Amino acid sequence: MQGDFAQPASGRHAGGGRLARNVMRNLGESGIEMLLFAAAAVSVLTTLGIVYVLVSESINFFGRVPLLDFLTDTQWTPLFYDAHFGIMVLVSGTAVSSLVALAVAVPMGTVIAIYLSEFANSTVREVAKPVLELLGGIPTIVFGYFALLMVTPALQRIFPRLPGFSLLSAGLVMGVMIVPYVASLSEDAMRAVPMSLREGSYGMGATRLHTALHVVVPAAFSGLAASYVLAISRAVGETMILAVAAGMRPSLTWNPAEPAATITSYIVQVALGDLPHGSLGYQTIFAAGLTLLLITLVFNILGQWLRRKFRENY
Template sequence: MQTVSSTTGVQISNTGSGYISARLSHNAMRHWNERLIETVLFLAAALSVLTTLGIVYILVSESIHFFARISIVDFLTDTQWTPLFDDAHFGIMVLVSGTLVSSLVALLVAIPVGTTIAIYLSEFAGSRVREIAKPILELLGGIPTIVYGYFALLVVTPILQWALPNLPGFSLLSAGFVMGIMIVPYIASLSEDAMRAVPMSLREGAYAMGSSRLYTAIHVVIPAALSGLAASYVLAVSRAVGETMILAVAAGMQPNLTWNPMEPAATITSYIVQVALGDLPHGSIGYQTIFAAGLTLLLITLMFNIVGQWLRAKYKENY
């Protein structure tokens, strides 16, 4: 059944469930435009998923060939990492220890400094100061990491040697310290955004009860923004674990099983850079070690992200 609107003269069709404009119901071009946009958006979303699956496939498929020749027990328990020597050993814990120690040093620097900066920018700084300070702070994230590496080697290491005379020229401490400086913008920017998203009513309620700005920031704003803070910390962990050039320049790239940050050591990423220069033939056991090391790094990062997601869900339930 069809009728004509008395006011607009547009033909209306009665479908039984309501009235639909004939102009809209027969606009095929509009329908296909929406389908096209939906398809483009779906492909954009699927691209990241397919990229991740492709990375996982390459790492797993190449690692299978590696573990067909090397026992996974030796890979996890051996205390030496000399895959390119005649007396080859494949103890990945040598590289894992350097990765974890350098990342821990970086986080011990970045989390307190970045969180403090975020509190200042969110709760104390004026709008003019924030507009100037935040872009300058984020500029640190755009400096090439190789520049940070030379900064660690030529500036930070001599300063640390002045304070610690026994510190060698290459060390995880120097590399980790500069990594922490590099990560500060990630934590500060994301944490400040999370704090500013906290409703002003919570702050006003705390002020009405007589709380100071510092007490309100620590006991009201931070707990309310804790899920966002946890996300920034997880990003910082992933960034520290995956860092390459700072460690390749300043940490020494010596495969040394140590938990002492004052010693030189190699990390998973620095080893991959060292071997992936093209000197080894494709398919050799030395070449395949980079995929086993890369798979280990992927699993470590995945573990940290799972813990971070759990923390975010936990704090969202509590607050």
């Protein structure tokens, strides 16, 4: 750039020189734009890579195990001599632990969100939001430790017959982990509700709670629903809490007080062992991973669709 000013603007050559410089400069600019674009494209490549790896290994897997068996078998014993591959066994563990987590996260997260957006003053909010953020930032392995060595013994005092590993304690801790996520998404949704709606309600003599529950929550309903759906996808993908505290024995159960493997904890269990590359056991984790990706994808798309579809335009 300095060159432009240093060069005297006299004579024919100056004009030619500037033209050449501009050409170089434009070339440099488009080169840089290409580089930046390549960086942005890495994210697309990541997605393609995920899909390619999961699908190609799963195709090998389904070449050896029929899809129908995969979906309907009620046993999951891929590493035994009498191998069965019923993914429903793992899905049941995932579903039960996610439901327990939602039973904690949805009420707690929603109440915290309503409180923060409708009741709390700015000082409380200034303190509460970082606390929630810290809670959400705790490594899941530490939550796993918490579930196994603190929550399970505490629950065993109330229910003496609870085993040392259970979906219940893992799910409860998972719920606490997801609370900040639900709270912050729900609060954003409620903050977006215009003040005039609240003022109308207050003007009619409604209390804060009545306004919050009957005006703000219905107006922000799509955002709340989206936050719950995205919380499900979080719970389904959670790994370490379940691997540590829920036991890793596959069993088809709908009882939260039992130990069971989930899709994620099965992948961890196999990865901890030493399965040769290309064996059937190695391929099972990709088939399980593909199932997991599809489940979370459905919930993510549903969540984003909910947010867009029912977004009220004020």
